[in-house]
Amino acid sequence: MTDIGPIITTSIKNNFRIKVAVITSIIVILICAIGIALTFCLLFIAPETAAKSPDISRLELYLSLIMYITCLLGVGVNLNAFAFQSMTREKSRGIIESLLATPLKVKDIWIAKSLAVFLPGLVLGEVFAFIALIAINYIYFVPSIGFLVTPWMVLSSFVAAPLIYLCLSLLVHLVGLAGKPATGNVIIQILLPVIITLMINLIVRNVLDAASWTFTLANLGIAAIVGIIVIVLQPRLTRERIVLSLRS
């Protein structure tokens, strides 16, 4: 693989120059993360910690959910805000075609463009999830039951959930490059709410425990499914297909 660093950094810089999209996505993530954390804290965590013998497993579940959703939002909102926009702009202005005429491999361009959208979202999501973990622990848990964190909680939020979105970012960019960026956008618009709703439903219905290994495994499973779709579609990503898609 050639050095894709310049493409990633340049794409991130250019995405961040669209100030409206950056500010909107940060505000959306912030409002949603604070809203979710407050809802869980006021409705479930505060009453539970106030009880004589708080149920630690339930507290772990709530904390896991807050971190998981916050992280998903960070990555998901970012993907939603930038993938379609940057792909459309770069295709219509001849930036993609110019890159294809360089010695770079198509795969390198695709991976770099996917990472350029995924990485800032990952950082935002993980920072917010980390802040939530620390803040909730120090406000609610440390005074009574001590610092609460499990390895599965950390793995689900900081590894498995972002992995789903990494695979989704690769899929969206693959479809957007080889076909129409709008199709990639439709995929993310459908999959983002579907994945969040599915996981929350499985937790609420006690099929999965958000603080256990089963939840981590379920997330890794979803990432694997999306990853397999990406691997199957990847041979379709050729210079010719991308160039011909520019005409449509």
Next chain:
Amino acid sequence: MSSAISIESVKKVLGNREVLKGISFTVEKGDIFGYLGPNGAGKTTTIRILLGLLQVSSGKAYILGQDINLSETRRKVGFLLDLDGLYDNMTAEENLEYYCRIYGVLKAKERIDKLLEMVGLEDRAKDKAGTYSRGMRQRLALARAMVHDPEVLILDEPTSGVDPSGQIEVRQIMLDVAHKENKTVFLSSHNLDEVQRICNRIALIDRGEIKLYGELESLRRGMGGSVVVIELARDIPESLLDELKSLPHLGLQEKKDKSLIFSPQAGTEVSDIISLLAGRGVKIEEATRKEASLEEIYSSILKEVEPS
């Protein structure tokens, strides 16, 4: 020694349409090669094949004797496509730096400064490309095409949409690149005047077929390009006109007032026509040989293939 560009019987089918119908031509090292043709003729498809953006359906295409799809070959080619592909939000320097990093150019800063000076944008180096005029953007895109010091430059209508003074600047840069930096330039253009001014060889493509190909000067001569205009002192009788028309080597094309316009066959000189007319008692005021312009060649070729 291999040619700079070699296209052998290349066909390209897109959907149900045969866009290129077995075209062949070569561009020698150091050439400024003009690639002409009307819209939809197949010029951009040819360029995309040369840049490895499209694959040939059949035939072969080489650059510097190498497969165009090799990364090593791409490093030897600079390009300017119909859309310049510049980042509007980045300065001229940043745009060039980006491509320097992609091509792994050493001493990038020096190279960028040299190129910006060459295209006359050194004063606007810190300005964003989005603030540039079309002509300045094309000059910047030309600089970008040369960041890695390529041996071959493939340019798709570099002066399209550029104002006349911008066209002169872009044209001068192309000439400097070809002559001072010893590069091969493949120039696709609609602008016949531009091609006539700077190209030494041309190919004319229409509906996916090469209609004309070769050195511009020899094409002008060989295409019956040279026209002889004889100004007469007074009108000639119809019988003499019929006689002149019956002599194919003279190639009498038309009579306009007191002028006779000949397109003589190879081997027939102006003096032959003058002697013949003088022998018939015709008084001649002036005789001039006029070279056919590229526009005339272009029009005559395209007229020949016009559907009836």
